[in-house]
Amino acid sequence: MTMSVDRTRRLGLQGLGLAGISAGLLNGSVSAQTPAGSSLRILVGFPPGGGTDVMARYIADKLRERLGQSVLVENRAGASGAIAIDALKKAPTDGTVLMYATSATTVALTVTRKNPGFVLEKDMVPIGLTGLTSTVFVLSPKLGLSNLKEYAQWLRRNPDRANFGTTALGSNTHFFGSLLGKALGTPLDPVGYKGAAPLLTDLIAGHVSAGCGGLTDFLTHHQAGKVKIIAVSALRRPSFAPDIPTVTELGYPDLTYEGFYGFYGPPGLPSAQLDYWSRELRVTTESADLKQKLYNTGLDVQTSTSSEFTQRQQSLVISFGEMMRQAGYRPE
Numbered sequence: 001m002t003m004s005v006d007r008t009r010r011l012g013l014q015g016l017g018l019a020g021i022s023a024g025l026l027n028g029s030v031s032a033q034t035p036a037g038s039s040l041r042i043l044v045g046f047p048p049g050g051g052t053d054v055m056a057r058y059i060a061d062k063l064r065e066r067l068g069q070s071v072l073v074e075n076r077a078g079a080s081g082a083i084a085i086d087a088l089k090k091a092p093t094d095g096t097v098l099m100y101a102t103s104a105t106t107v108a109l110t111v112t113r114k115n116p117g118f119v120l121e122k123d124m125v126p127i128g129l130t131g132l133t134s135t136v137f138v139l140s141p142k143l144g145l146s147n148l149k150e151y152a153q154w155l156r157r158n159p160d161r162a163n164f165g166t167t168a169l170g171s172n173t174h175f176f177g178s179l180l181g182k183a184l185g186t187p188l189d190p191v192g193y194k195g196a197a198p199l200l201t202d203l204i205a206g207h208v209s210a211g212c213g214g215l216t217d218f219l220t221h222h223q224a225g226k227v228k229i230i231a232v233s234a235l236r237r238p239s240f241a242p243d244i245p246t247v248t249e250l251g252y253p254d255l256t257y258e259g260f261y262g263f264y265g266p267p268g269l270p271s272a273q274l275d276y277w278s279r280e281l282r283v284t285t286e287s288a289d290l291k292q293k294l295y296n297t298g299l300d301v302q303t304s305t306s307s308e309f310t311q312r313q314q315s316l317v318i319s320f321g322e323m324m325r326q327a328g329y330r331p332e
Contacts, residue, residue: 039070043088043099045081050196051216055297056100062290080168081105082117089123091266095273103259103316104171111321112170114331124264126313128278129304130285131294132258134215134234135176138227142206148230148250155186163189165199167213172259175327176233177212183252203227219298233257240295257323261299262309278306
C-alpha cells in the first residue's frame with residue numbers, strides 16, 4: 001500500500017522533530033539551557049594572575065568553544081574568597097552564574113571562622129570537582145638554597161628571618177607552613193598576603209625568604225627558576241613535577257594534605273541546571289587540550305558528580321579541622 005507524498009513528508013518531519021527532542025534530552029539542552037543570548041559568568045574570589053584565575057580562564061575558553069556561548073570570568077577578590085561567595089549567594093538561579101573555587105576558601109573559611117559569612121551546606125551548591133591540589137613550601141631564589149635540609153640549616157644561622165609568606169592567613173597554606181616549621185625545630189611566623197600574586201612578587205624580589213601556597217600558584221614560576229619549591233604535601237610526586245619531593249619522602253608524612261578546586265552554583269539552583277552544568281563541566285574538563293593546560297598549572301585533574309564532590313568536601317572539613325588544631329590555631 002502506498003502513502004501520499006504529503007503524509008510521507010509529515011511523518012518524516014515528525015520523526016526529525018522527535019529525534020531532535022531525544023538528542024536535546026540526552027545532552028540536557030532542552031531542560032536546562034541558560035536564557036537565550038545570556039552570558040555565563042564564572043566568579044573567582046582572587047585577583048587576576050593567580051592560579052585560581054588562570055585555571056578559570058582556561059576553562060572559560062574551552063566552554064566558550066564547546067557551547068558557542070559567551071563565558072566571562074569575573075574577579076571578586078578579597079576576604080580570602082568570601083566576597084565571591086557572597087556574590088554567588090545573591091546570584092540568579094537560572095544557570096548564568098557559577099563560581100570556581102578552592103577548598104582553601106570554602107572549607108578553610110568554614111572551619112577557621114566563627115562567622116564566615118556563609119553556610120557551606122546552604123549557600124552554595126557543589127556542581128562538580130575539577131581537580132586536586134597540594135600545598136607547597138617555596139623559597140626565594142635570592143637565598144640560593146636547593147632543598148629542605150639546606151633551608152633548615154639556613155634558618156639556624158638566620159633565626160631573625162624565621163618567617164614565611166602565606167597566600168591567606170587561617171588557611172591550609174598557613175597551617176602547612178607553621179607545622180613544617182615545628183617539624184624542623186624552628187617555629188616560623190606566618191606573614192599574610194592577599195593571594196599568590198603579591199607573595200610571588202615579594203619572593204622573587206627577596207623581600208620574603210620563604211612562602212607557602214597551592215602548587216597551582218607556584219609551579220610555572222618554579223619551572224621558570226623564579227622560585228624554588230622544596231616540598232609538596234601530596235601523597236605522591238606529581239607526574240607533571242617529578243623533581244619536587246613529598247613531605248613523606250622528607251620524613252614528615254603527617255603533613256600530607258590535598259585540597260580541591262571545583263564549581264559551585266547559587267543556592268536554589270534547579271536540579272535540571274545542576275545536572276546540566278555537572279555534565280558539561282565534566283566533559284569540558286576532560287577534553288585533552290584543557291586537561292593538559294590544567295596539569296601544567298599544577299592541578300591533578302579529577303572530575304566528579306555533584307554528590308561525590310559533596311562527600312569529598314564533608315571529609316575535608318573534618319581533616320582540615322584536625323590540621324588547624326595541630327597548628328594551634330583557633331577559629332576567629
